[in-house]
Amino acid sequence: MSAVVEVVVAVPKFLYHFIVGDDLVVAIVMVLALAATGVTVANGINSWWLVPPLAVVMTGVSLWRRGVAN
Amino acid sequence: MTGAGVVLLTTFLASVVEAIEMVTIVVGVGATRGYRHTLMGAAAGLVVLVVVVAVAGIALAAIPIGPLRLVIGSLLLLFGLQWYRKGIVRVAARGFAGYHGQEPKEGPPEAAGFDATAAFLAFKGVSLEGLEIAIIVVSVGASAGQLGPSILGGAAALMLVGAVGFALKGPIQRIPRSFLQLVVGTMLTSFGTFWALEGLGVLWPQSDADIVLLLVFYGLSALSFIGLERRARHQALEVVRT
Numbered sequence: 387m388s389a390v391v392e393v394v395v396a397v398p399k400f401l402y403h404f405i406v407g408d409d410l411v412v413a414i415v416m417v418l419a420l421a422a423t424g425v426t427v428a429n430g431i432n433s434w435w436l437v438p439p440l441a442v443v444m445t446g447v448s449l450w451r452r453g454v455a456n
Numbered sequence: 457m458t459g460a461g462v463v464l465l466t467t468f469l470a471s472v473v474e475a476i477e478m479v480t481i482v483v484g485v486g487a488t489r490g491y492r493h494t495l496m497g498a499a500a501g502l503v504v505l506v507v508v509v510a511v512a513g514i515a516l517a518a519i520p521i522g523p524l525r526l527v528i529g530s531l532l533l534l535f536g537l538q539w540y541r542k543g544i545v546r547v548a549a550r551g552f553a554g555y556h557g558q559e560p561k562e563g564p565p566e567a568a569g570f571d572a573t574a575a576f577l578a579f580k581g582v583s584l585e586g587l588e589i590a591i592i593v594v595s596v597g598a599s600a601g602q603l604g605p606s607i608l609g610g611a612a613a614l615m616l617v618g619a620v621g622f623a624l625k626g627p628i629q630r631i632p633r634s635f636l637q638l639v640v641g642t643m644l645t646s647f648g649t650f651w652a653l654e655g656l657g658v659l660w661p662q663s664d665a666d667i668v669l670l671l672v673f674y675g676l677s678a679l680s681f682i683g684l685e686r687r688a689r690h691q692a693l694e695v696v697r698t
Binding site: 405412416427432442444445 | 526530531533534535537538540541544545572573576645649652653656657658659660661666670673674677681684685688
């Protein structure tokens with residue numbers, strides 16, 4: 387039974403660490419960017435150009451926030 | 457060339473592209489996190505793949521690959537961005553110090569306990585790319601009525617690219633881990649971006665060649681960030697000294 391509890395606790399913890407990691411803001415913005423891409427594609431706009439620059443911008447924001455925090 | 461030859465060559469070449477993506481992920485993750493758990497994840501992905509192929513058979517051609525690409529691509533993008541950031545910070549701090557395997561202040565690649573991250577990444581890479589190879593093999597083989605040569609082409613591509621990846625394992629192991637983390641982070645971010653957007657229905661202007669353009673784009677951006685990080689560190693040190 388304790389092994390089951392361990393797995394139930396460990397799986398969400400692992401998924402959070404895997405998906406979000408150390409910067410929740412980056413994860414949220416990237417998910418929103420993917421959602422926005424989905425919406426624009428559904429409306430006939432081939433928005434391949436949205437996510438890559440945003441990923442770079444958010445990396446810069448994350449590095450800047452880390453620098454300020456340190 | 458005979459019909460069988462054309463089918464074999466077509467599936468071989470198409471499968472090589474997918475196999476390169478699969479092996480790149482497995483070798484990159486293995487070199488960064490250690491091969492033991494990475495190969496366990498890859499093996500698990502292969503088992504799942506064999507089961508899916510055995511159960512679905514010819515019906516594989518009907519599997520909608522889009523949603524799978526979206527889920528796996530999104531996960532790779534989010535995870536890849538973490539390694540991308542960490543790689544930038546570490547390379548900016550250490551440069552290429554420890555080039556010949558002397559990486560200070562970091563544990564050995566083979567971490568204690570089960571490395572779920574390495575296993576999960578390898579599992580996803582193998583299961584998604586393997587599924588794509590299986591779909592190529594079944595679609596081309598079934599539509600041409602040449603399933604045998606088609607399977608042969610897919611298997612040959614997988615074995616060839618796998619052997620090349622295995623041969624490169626040693627040289628890759630000598631690259632410093634901080635730099636390797638940046639390279640693998642860049643690759644995962646590029647593959648993740650490509651697959652996630654393709655899963656959303658985006659049509660890449662240059663098709664598969666855009667993976668290379670994404671690698672260049674993220675790579676050059678990383679170099680710019682490393683330059684900025686180094687300048688910021690230098691300025692901070694100057695302030696401390698004065």
